[in-house]
Amino acid sequence: xxELGFKISGCFGDVLYSTPVLKYLSKCHNDRLDxxxxxxxxxxxxxxxxxxxxxxxxxxxxxxxDYYDCNGHNFGEVQKQIRKMHLTDYWSTQLGFILNxxxxxxxxxxxxxxxxxxxxxxxxxxxxxxWECRTWPKEKWExxxxxxxxxxxxxxxxxxxxxYNKNDIKTSxxxxxxxxxxxxxxxTLSQLWYIINNSIGVITMNAGLLPFAGTTDAFIxxxxxAIDPTYRTPWRHGTQDYKHKFVGGSCNLxxxxxxxxNSSGDIRVSGGFPExxxxxxKPTFECQPSVSAVYNAILELI
Numbered sequence: 510x511x512e513l514g515f516k517i518s519g520c521f522g523d524v525l526y527s528t529p530v531l532k533y534l535s536k537c538h539n540d541r542l543d544x545x546x547x548x549x550x551x552x553x554x555x556x557x558x559x560x561x562x563x564x565x566x567x568x569x570x571x572x573x574x575d576y577y578d579c580n581g582h583n584f585g586e587v588q589k590q591i592r593k594m595h596l597t598d599y600w601s602t603q604l605g606f607i608l609n610x611x612x613x614x615x616x617x618x619x620x621x622x623x624x625x626x627x628x629x630x631x632x633x634x635x636x637x638x639x640w641e642c643r644t645w646p647k648e649k650w651e652x653x654x655x656x657x658x659x660x661x662x663x664x665x666x667x668x669x670x671x672x673y674n675k676n677d678i679k680t681s682x683x684x685x686x687x688x689x690x691x692x693x694x695x696x697t698l699s700q701l702w703y704i705i706n707n708s709i710g711v712i713t714m715n716a717g718l719l720p721f722a723g724t725t726d727a728f729i730x731x732x733x734x735a736i737d738p739t740y741r742t743p744w745r746h747g748t749q750d751y752k753h754k755f756v757g758g759s760c761n762l763x764x765x766x767x768x769x770x771n772s773s774g775d776i777r778v779s780g781g782f783p784e785x786x787x788x789x790x791k792p793t794f795e796c797q798p799s800v801s802a803v804y805n806a807i808l809e810l811i
Contacts, residue, residue: 512574513574513576514542514543514544514545514570514574514576514577515531515534515543515544515577515579516544516570516578517531517545517579517580517600518548518580520717521548521721522596522716522721523596524548525548525615525721525724526596526599526600526615526720527596528555528616529597529608529614530600530601531552541556541557542576543562543576544559545570546562546563546564547563549563553618554618554620555618556618579603592765592766593766593768594740595739595741596720597615597744610748611746614723614743614745615720615721615724615743615744617721619698619699620697622700624703630661630663631663631664631709632663632664632665632807633667633713633727634653634654634664634666634667635668635714635718637714642734642765643734643736649799649800651684653800653803653804654686656800656804658686660807662811663690664684665690665692665708666692667693667704667718668718698721701721702724706727708727709810710727710730710807711728712730713731715732715734715736720741723743723745724743726752727752728753728754729753730756730803730806730810731754732757732797732798733756734794734797735764735787735794735796736766738755754809757796757802758796758802760791762789764787764788764796
C-alpha cells in the first residue's frame with residue numbers, strides 16, 4: 510500500500526465521476542492507491558484508497574511517489590471536451606483508456622447511519638443554483654413542491670448555500686410547510702447518501718447531486734439543460750437507464766455539447782467551451798423542462 514497515488518481535483522461532481530477510474534486502477538495493481546484531492550470526503554471508507562491527502566489543507570502526495578494524474582480540467586479560460594464526453598471517460602482518457610459500461614458505476618461508501626430517516630414517503634429535490642442553464646427558477650421549484658405535497662408525499666430539500674463572493678450569496682430555496690423537510694447545510698455526505706437511498710426518488714438538474722444519487726439505488730429524475738444527458742447521466746448496472754428518467758424541455762439541441770459552436774473565431778473546436786449560456790442566444794432556456802413535465806414524471810414514478 511502507498512506505492513502508487515491518484516491525483517484528482519475539480520468540482521464535487523467532477524471528482525465523483527473519477528471513482529470508477531480509481532477502482533479500475535486499484536484492481537489493475539491489486540493494491541490501494543493514495544489519493545490527493547480537494548474533496549477527501551468522497552473517498553473516505555473507499556476500499557480502493559490508501560492514504561488521503563487533502564489539497565485544501567496543503568497536503569500533497571510525497572515527492573518521489575509515482576502517481577496517476579487525472580487533472581487536466583481547465584486549459585486557460587476554457588474547459589476542453591468536458592461537455593462533449595462523459596466525465597468518467599474524460600478522466601480516464603487522461604490516462605489513455607476508456608472503461609466499459611459495467612465498469613463505470615460511481616462509488617461512495619457511507620459511514621454507519623447516525624441520523625433518523627424521514628418517516629413516510631418522500632421525494633428529494635435539489636434546488637441548487639449554478640450556471641443559468643442548469644438552474645431552475647425559484648418559482649418553478651415552489652410550484653413543483655406544492656404539486657408533490659398535494660399527492661400526500663413529503664418533500665426533502667437538500668443542497669448547500671453557495672457563496673460566490675462576499676457580496677453575492679445565492680442560497681437554496683426554503684418553503685415553510687410541515688411536510689417540507691429542510692436539510693440544506695445540515696447533512697454529511699454519508700447522511701445524505703442514506704436520505705437519498707431511502708427516498709421514492711430524487712429530482713435534480715445537472716448538479717453535484719446527480720452523480721451522487723448515482724452511487725445509490727434511488728430513482729433519479731434528471732431535469733434537462735444545455736448539456737446532453739448522455740455525458741452526465743450516471744451509469745449503474747451497466748446502463749444509464751436504470752431507475753432513471755430524463756425530462757427535457759422543448760429544445761433538444763444541447764448546444765453546450767455541440768462543438769460546432771466553436772467552429773468560428775480563433776478558438777479551436779477541440780479547445781472546449783468558454784461560456785455557460787445558450788449558444789443559440791434564445792431569451793430563455795428552452796432546454797429546461799416545465800413544471801408539468803416534471804410532475805408527470807413523478808406521477809409515472811409513483
